[in-house]
Amino acid sequence: xxxxxxxxxxxxxxxxxxxxxxxxxxxxxxxxxxxxxxxxxxxxxxxxxxxxxxxxxxxxxxxxxxxxxxxxxxxxxxxxxxxxxxxxxxxxxxxxxxxxxxxxxxxxxxxxxxxxxxxxxxxxxxxxxxxxxxx
Amino acid sequence: xxxxxxxxxxxxxxxxxxxxxxxxxxxxxxxxxxxxxxxxxxxxxxxxxxxxxxxxxxxxxxxxxxxxxxxxxxxxxxxxxxxxxxxxxxxxxxxxxxxxxxxxxxxxxxxxxxxxxxxxxxxxxxxxxxxxxxx
Amino acid sequence: xxxxxxxxxxxxxxxxxxxxxxxxxxxxxxxxxxxxxxxxxxxxxxxxxxxxxxxxxxxxxxxxxxxxxxxxxxxxxxxxxxxxxxxxxxxxxxxxxxxxxxxxxxxxxxxxxxxxxxxxxxxxxxxxxxxxxxx
Amino acid sequence: xxxxxxxxxxxxxxxxxxxxxxxxxxxxxxxxxxxxxxxxxxxxxxxxxxxxxxxxxxxxxxxxxxxxxxxxxxxxxxxxxxxxxxxxxxxxxxxxxxxxxxxxxxxxxxxxxxxxxxxxxxxxxxxxxxxxxxx
Amino acid sequence: xxxxxxxxxxxxxxxxxxxxxxxxxxxxxxxxxxxxxxxxxxxxxxxxxxxxxxxxxxxxxxxxxxxxxxxxxxxxxxxxxxxxxxxxxxxxxxxxxxxxxxxxxxxxxxxxxxxxxxxxxxxxxxxxxxxxxxx
Amino acid sequence: xxxxxxxxxxxxxxxxxxxxxxxxxxxxxxxxxxxxxxxxxxxxxxxxxxxxxxxxxxxxxxxxxxxxxxxxxxxxxxxxxxxxxxxxxxxxxxxxxxxxxxxxxxxxxxxxxxxxxxxxxxxxxxxxxxxxxxx
Numbered sequence: 001x002x003x004x005x006x007x008x009x010x011x012x013x014x015x016x017x018x019x020x021x022x023x024x025x026x027x028x029x030x031x032x033x034x035x036x037x038x039x040x041x042x043x044x045x046x047x048x049x050x051x052x053x054x055x056x057x058x059x060x061x062x063x064x065x066x067x068x069x070x071x072x073x074x075x076x077x078x079x080x081x082x083x084x085x086x087x088x089x090x091x092x093x094x095x096x097x098x099x100x101x102x103x104x105x106x107x108x109x110x111x112x113x114x115x116x117x118x119x120x121x122x123x124x125x126x127x128x129x130x131x132x133x134x135x
Numbered sequence: 136x137x138x139x140x141x142x143x144x145x146x147x148x149x150x151x152x153x154x155x156x157x158x159x160x161x162x163x164x165x166x167x168x169x170x171x172x173x174x175x176x177x178x179x180x181x182x183x184x185x186x187x188x189x190x191x192x193x194x195x196x197x198x199x200x201x202x203x204x205x206x207x208x209x210x211x212x213x214x215x216x217x218x219x220x221x222x223x224x225x226x227x228x229x230x231x232x233x234x235x236x237x238x239x240x241x242x243x244x245x246x247x248x249x250x251x252x253x254x255x256x257x258x259x260x261x262x263x264x265x266x267x268x269x270x
Numbered sequence: 271x272x273x274x275x276x277x278x279x280x281x282x283x284x285x286x287x288x289x290x291x292x293x294x295x296x297x298x299x300x301x302x303x304x305x306x307x308x309x310x311x312x313x314x315x316x317x318x319x320x321x322x323x324x325x326x327x328x329x330x331x332x333x334x335x336x337x338x339x340x341x342x343x344x345x346x347x348x349x350x351x352x353x354x355x356x357x358x359x360x361x362x363x364x365x366x367x368x369x370x371x372x373x374x375x376x377x378x379x380x381x382x383x384x385x386x387x388x389x390x391x392x393x394x395x396x397x398x399x400x401x402x403x404x405x
Numbered sequence: 406x407x408x409x410x411x412x413x414x415x416x417x418x419x420x421x422x423x424x425x426x427x428x429x430x431x432x433x434x435x436x437x438x439x440x441x442x443x444x445x446x447x448x449x450x451x452x453x454x455x456x457x458x459x460x461x462x463x464x465x466x467x468x469x470x471x472x473x474x475x476x477x478x479x480x481x482x483x484x485x486x487x488x489x490x491x492x493x494x495x496x497x498x499x500x501x502x503x504x505x506x507x508x509x510x511x512x513x514x515x516x517x518x519x520x521x522x523x524x525x526x527x528x529x530x531x532x533x534x535x536x537x538x539x540x
Numbered sequence: 541x542x543x544x545x546x547x548x549x550x551x552x553x554x555x556x557x558x559x560x561x562x563x564x565x566x567x568x569x570x571x572x573x574x575x576x577x578x579x580x581x582x583x584x585x586x587x588x589x590x591x592x593x594x595x596x597x598x599x600x601x602x603x604x605x606x607x608x609x610x611x612x613x614x615x616x617x618x619x620x621x622x623x624x625x626x627x628x629x630x631x632x633x634x635x636x637x638x639x640x641x642x643x644x645x646x647x648x649x650x651x652x653x654x655x656x657x658x659x660x661x662x663x664x665x666x667x668x669x670x671x672x673x674x675x
Numbered sequence: 676x677x678x679x680x681x682x683x684x685x686x687x688x689x690x691x692x693x694x695x696x697x698x699x700x701x702x703x704x705x706x707x708x709x710x711x712x713x714x715x716x717x718x719x720x721x722x723x724x725x726x727x728x729x730x731x732x733x734x735x736x737x738x739x740x741x742x743x744x745x746x747x748x749x750x751x752x753x754x755x756x757x758x759x760x761x762x763x764x765x766x767x768x769x770x771x772x773x774x775x776x777x778x779x780x781x782x783x784x785x786x787x788x789x790x791x792x793x794x795x796x797x798x799x800x801x802x803x804x805x806x807x808x809x810x
Contacts, residue, residue: 001508001538001540002538003507003535003536003537003538004537004538004539005503005504005534005535005536005537006534006535006536006537007533007534008532008533009533009536009562010666012580012581012582012666013580013581014578014579014580014581014623015581019192019193020540021192026620030193030198031193033199033620033621034621036621036622036623036627038579038622038623038626038627039554039556039578039579039581039623040553040554040557040581040620040621040622040623041551041552041553041579041580041581041582041584042552042581042582043581043666043667049537054502054504054505054508057424057426058424058435058436058500058502059422059499059500059502059504059505060502060504061502061504061536062533063435065437074672075449080573080580081573081574081576082576082578082580083554083576083578083579083580086578087576087578088554090151092166092603093193094194095193096194097189097193097194097195097600098140099140099189099195099196100189102138103136103138109179113155115161120234126183126550126552126583127143127550127583128139128142128143128144129136129140129141129142129199130140130141131139131140131141131196132140132141133136133137133138133139134139134185135136145396145397145398145507147310147311148310148311149284149308149309149310149353152464154462154463156462161516161518165463165468167461167470168350168351169351171351171352171353171357172282173352173353173356173357173463174309174311174353175283175311175351175352175353176282176283176284176285176309176310176311176312176313176348177282177311177312177313178311178313178396178397186283189442203328213513215303215310216303216304216306216310217306217308217310218284218306218308218309218310220284221308222306229415229464231412231464232459232463232464234408234410234459234463234464234465235465237408237425238406238446245360253357261280261282261313261330262280262313262408262415263412263414264411264412264413264469265361265409265410265411266408266409266466267408267409267410267411267454268406268407268409269401269409270406271778271808271810272807272808273774273778273807273808274806274807274808274809275773275774275805275807276804276805276806277803277804278803279608279803280755287599289597289598291597300598300603301598302605307635313730319807321663324772324774324775324778327694327696328694328705328770328772329692329770329772329774329775330770330771330774331773331774331806332798335707339784344713346646351693352696364599365598365599366598366599367598367600368545369545369596369599369600369601370594370596370599372543373541373543382769389754397548398547398548398549399545399546399547399548399604400546401544401545401546401601402543402544402545402546402589403541403542403543403544404544405541406725414725415801415802416718416780417715417716417717417801419689419713419714419715419716419758420716420717420725423771438755438756441688441756441757441758443757443758443761443762444689444713444714444716444754444758445687445688445689445716445719445756445757445758446688446689446690446714446715446717447687447716447717447718448686448716448717448718448802471676478721484710485708486711486715486717487711487715488711488713488714488715491713492711492713505717531685531687531718533717543806557734559732559733561712561732570733570738571782572740634734636734637729637734637735638680638726639678639680639735639736640680640733640734643676643678643729646713648735667678667683668682668683668684669681669682669683669739670680670681671676671679671680671681671736672678672679672680672681672724673676673678673679674679674682675676
């Protein structure tokens with residue numbers, strides 16, 4: 001029987017939605033206030049989900065302290081209190097929509113977590129707008 | 136890689152559970168206080184989930200502003216501050232249980248959203264009682 | 271040193287805002303959708319606050335089980351799953367605005383609680399609209 | 406069309422993580438503060454999910470009052486205000502990790518619920534750490 | 541008997557803490573990651589509190605729709621999706637700490653609200669860090 | 676103008692309500708399930724409130740990082756993952772009711788915080804039961 005374990009974390013970042021291939025008017029029409037030039041920001045809430053077997057010695061799918069450390073290294077340290085467009089290599093040429101941020105986080109975590117586990121990511125941009133990746 | 140996006144909304148409505156084919160005593164026994172004749176009400180919280188591919192131009196599965204507009208037109212405008220039993224065509228002959236309300240909302244949204252997207256609906260009647268449709 | 275203790279409860283009720291001294295158009299202009307004739311409803315969340323001294327024998331200001339029982343008898347039993355306008359004596363001639371509901375609840379609780387305690391009431395009509403009485 | 410219904414409940418319990426086959430130092434290294442000898446505790450929040458068809462007579466997948474009664478009997482009554490390690494037969498020889506508690510709850514509920522329904526369990530140990538079983 | 545009414549709103553903004561009278565090292569030592577040069581951001585949650593008498597005609601202290609409109613004009617329109625340091629006159633020469641943002645909001649609202657009402661402001665920068673003004 | 680700043684924290688602890696001057700039957704009658712001998716537990720959520728003037732140099736009432744450090748040292752380190760009755764000097768002879776825990780925390784924090792600030796404490800034992808000290 002597979003069990004999923006979840007760990008929640010938060011990072012506070014600035015971002016702006018912008019497609020450099022479009023002119024300003026198209027960017028403003030498609031992205032609205034999210035395209036304003038000087039950035040805005042969010043308290044991004046991240047839920048990471050690991051699915052696997054329960055280790056009979058520990059009763060754990062994975063020690064959530066270890067998962068917390070991986071999330072801290074891959075997500076919180078590089079993204080927290082940063083400007084995603086300006087300060088991170090990942091979003092230099094990738095629009096930091098919630099979908100793209102979640103996808104980047106998914107791949108960063110996936111390569112740190114053993115393949116016996118499935119990985120899922122839910123990312124809240126606000127309480128009303130959020131995205132999820134489950135593979 | 137498929138990504139799901141979610142948009143949350145709320146509507147405040149009155150309703151009453153009642154099966155007109157049953158006598159009053161059966162209705163009261165099955166539905167309890169939910170059958171009381173003069174209605175009660177809820178702050179219904181709705182989460183709509185769309186699953187699809189991320190558009191590389193926008194970084195969006197779907198612009199959540201467009202999804203919000205569809206939810207407003209199909210759900211909030213007709214149901215908010217209404218009596219579901221008395222004021223809506225959908226629940227004239229259908230018992231407005233959370234399951235049935237979610238099913239009606241699912242079908243209303245499904246026909247407004249392109250078929251390349253999967254649609255899911257979660258509806259909270261209270262913080263402790265909620266329902267979900269995922270197809 | 272005074273300590274306040276709080277107990278949270280919920281009731282689900284229908285209501286409608288209406289002033290019988292006004293014509294329909296004035297009612298609609300002032301109360302908007304809250305005036306619609308067939309009622310709407312809310313999950314009302316109530317927080318009751320008692321302030322007093324800590325009893326050195328129990329470590330309690332008041333046993334919250336006793337406070338829960340008073341709230342159940344005075345608020346939950348008469349208001350839960352009711353239509354406030356139609357089913358309750360208190361709002362037959364009093365508009366069931368959140369302010370008035372909180373005031374009625376305050377007086378009902380105040381007369382059940384010993385005068386050595388201060389009583390406060392906070393009532394959430396929605397997560398975004400709420401009222402408070404502190405005397 | 407299948408619909409899922411959810412019921413949320415809470416129990417407050419003490420526990421301690423410990424593997425009797427390991428020495429004290431290994432227990433402390435693997436379980437950290439969760440291994441401290443005199444127990445600590447949590448407000449465990451449980452979400453139970455049933456998936457099935459909607460009964461056209463009631464509009465219910467299952468009456469959530471019946472589900473609440475089953476949860477009360479199987480989970481709240483035996484676990485609430487208990488020490489899971491000391492007071493319950495289930496965790497006498499099973500480490501009460503969130504994964505194992507959820508698994509025990511899943512099996513207790515599964516045997517009380519008709520096989521036409523799928524059963525899922527989500528258990529929050531804290532707001533940041535939670536587990537889920539979906540079969 | 542005075543009653544308080546509350547209206548909750550949200551705005552998403554970028555900011556950076558910086559005192560131009562200090563050198564870079566002092567700014568970094570005092571403000572830590574909040575001083576990083578390219579801004580970060582938050583979902584600021586605002587609760588506005590008005591205290592006054594209940595109007596016997598409406599049952600309202602103030603129509604929360606009117607309060608919402610004032611909050612939209614004074615806070616949401618100018619601050620939402622903005623960079624507080626770069627895009628607003630108020631924080632050109634004032635460090636946008638939560639305390640200072642709340643104070644600015646308090647004064648903006650105070651001058652729009654009749655003096656018979658007391659005004660209070662609570663501002664959440666994150667779920668764990670928030671500030672309040674009650675006069 | 677005084678501003679209040681708040682910092683939220685959490686600790687997970689076991690406890691039991693018991694008055695050693697009473698016989699077992701009285702303890703059970705007064706404290707109910709909270710008196711069960713092997714302890715139960717809670718995720719205690721603590722909100723600490725400081726009220727003071729805003730420092731014009733920093734825009735802070737107090738750096739919340741400093742307040743967090745004080746809370747960690749005085750509350751989280753000694754109480755988290757502990758059995759309050761067994762593992763702490765404060766509750767060896769004091770019943771660990773929410774009121775008494777909040778009072779102990781208030782005094783521990785009060786002696787670490789400069790007297791120009793007012794200190795308040797709110798402690799949630801569960802989401803429905805909480806206490807507050809404001810002096």
